[in-house]
Amino acid sequence: MVDRMPSNLRLGLTGSKPDAQLRVEPMRSLSQATSSLKEGSSKIVVAMSVLLAMWLLMAPACLWAQSTAVLEVGKFSASQVGQALPDGWKPLTFKKIPKHTSYEVVKDGDVRVVKAVSEASASGLTKPVVIDPKEYPIVRWRWKIDNVLKGSDVALKEGDDFPARLYITFAYDPDKVSFGKKLKYKAGQALFGDIPIAALNYIWDTKATVDTIVENAYTDFAQMVVVESGTQKVGMWIDEERNIYEDYKKAFGEEPPMINGVAIMSDTDNTKERATAYYGDIIFKKAAQCSPQQAAGYLRNSLKPLPNPLSPRLRRVFLAFIPVAAYSAEVVTSATKAGSYGVFGERE
Numbered sequence: 001m002v003d004r005m006p007s008n009l010r011l012g013l014t015g016s017k018p019d020a021q022l023r024v025e026p027m028r029s030l031s032q033a034t035s036s037l038k039e040g041s042s043k044i045v046v047a048m049s050v051l052l053a054m055w056l057l058m059a060p061a062c063l064w065a066q067s068t069a070v071l072e073v074g075k076f077s078a079s080q081v082g083q084a085l086p087d088g089w090k091p092l093t094f095k096k097i098p099k100h101t102s103y104e105v106v107k108d109g110d111v112r113v114v115k116a117v118s119e120a121s122a123s124g125l126t127k128p129v130v131i132d133p134k135e136y137p138i139v140r141w142r143w144k145i146d147n148v149l150k151g152s153d154v155a156l157k158e159g160d161d162f163p164a165r166l167y168i169t170f171a172y173d174p175d176k177v178s179f180g181k182k183l184k185y186k187a188g189q190a191l192f193g194d195i196p197i198a199a200l201n202y203i204w205d206t207k208a209t210v211d212t213i214v215e216n217a218y219t220d221f222a223q224m225v226v227v228e229s230g231t232q233k234v235g236m237w238i239d240e241e242r243n244i245y246e247d248y249k250k251a252f253g254e255e256p257p258m259i260n261g262v263a264i265m266s267d268t269d270n271t272k273e274r275a276t277a278y279y280g281d282i283i284f285k286k287a288a289q290c291s292p293q294q295a296a297g298y299l300r301n302s303l304k305p306l307p308n309p310l311s312p313r314l315r316r317v318f319l320a321f322i323p324v325a326a327y328s329a330e331v332v333t334s335a336t337k338a339g340s341y342g343v344f345g346e347r348e
Helices: 007-014 030-067 179-192 244-252 292-303 312-320 322-335
Strands: 070-074 090-092 102-108 111-119 122-131 138-145 162-170 198-205 213-215 222-229 238-243 259-267 274-285
Touching: 070 122, 070 259, 111 259, 122 162, 138 162, 162 274, 198 244, 213 244, 222 238, 222 244, 238 244, 259 274
Parallel strands: 198 222
Antiparallel strands: 070 274, 090 122, 102 111, 111 274, 122 259, 138 238, 138 274, 162 198, 162 259, 213 222
């Protein structure tokens, strides 16, 4: 059995060399044998107890890091049924589009969400925020649609309609904008006042390939990111997660400035169709803080300065189990998760 063990465990059991053999010396008396067995069992119990304690401490630590690294931007589940505007949100409308999409907080099952109904219309709901995309690069949200749009086409102005969108807008920061973009921004600012410098537009398209990033049909100030496409998931709640920091760099080729707004929108003003969508809670979170490798290394380093109650052999066995504890902690952590011109890509 020893020969079939991994070498690192065999080392811990058989001595300092892989080829060393277990030595069994005859006991002088039954009492000595009993005493040795008790001593060995006690050491194993101590080792396993310490291992279990470390595992129990590690998982909550990872969970705590995750739970404290979340910004709740759209807490629709806490809104009152019948509200047209969830707390902290305001209408997003466009001067050249007189017919607006209707929004209302409804119950879907046991959860409160925002329902959007668009009939040859376009408008959204928006919330001003100040978020550093380097510190909180991950956005998570839930949505569901009742239908896709037959005439939707992300590459064409006449097809620039989608049953569901999530906008992330960015503030103007002259230190993070190219010279050409500064000139465009200044021209737009003179006409329309204080406007975002850019927007990522996460959409549910009809036929474009998922993860495609396309310049908006109206302006290069907005980039369209296809998150869902087609009819396969129609009628289902879908949980989404995107890395805004990475998406911005791919879309615009530069470091992102501060996030200054979040918006949801369902629009059908170009295609003259009808769309119904539902939006769940929206959160921003920090990138993962605790990997199994980091946790295992932390445990090993933490053990070095501590008194060693174990024999060298049992200590090596114990250390060999640390990555298993680290991986188990990761499993537990994962199981608990569950009006500016051009920027919004509409005919303002």
